[in-house]
Amino acid sequence: MAYVIAEPCIGTKDTACVDACPVDCIHPKRNEGDFDSSSMLFINPMECIDCGACVPVCPVAAIYAEGDLPEKWDKYVQINAEHYAKKVTE
Template identity: 45%
Template sequence: MTMVVTQPCVGCKDKACLPVCPVECFHEDETMVYIDPDECIDCDACVTECPTEAIFHEDDVPERWQGFIELNAAKAQECPSAHG
């Protein structure tokens, strides 16, 4: 299982979640940040740091945001690391 960044992150990009990630699995573009499901270790640290409550366990993503599961996987492959 992996963590997934969803709709509330669009346009926010606060990035408070990045420093707590032990494996640096975040990627970003001009719209938002994404979590690479192949790198995420499901540690849950980013969830409490997210100021917009946009990060969920894959199994807990609200139905209206299910498309973000596939979007995170795709964008993580296309976008550069958000960790610099």
């Protein structure tokens, strides 16, 4: 079960989680072309190793284990997955 970035990240995009991730599964990074156009960061569910290193460094408490995600933000499981599915087809 992967971790998920939810609504509190929108407009914040603090990249402390990107730096904390040992497997580089959180994007976009500040130096990536889609950073400015993206409203939030995303965790690739296929690459996430469920280590939780990203959770304590998030200043807006936007990152949850998929099973602990508040129900009001359930749609972010799909939003994170779709972000990476879109990347594959581009």
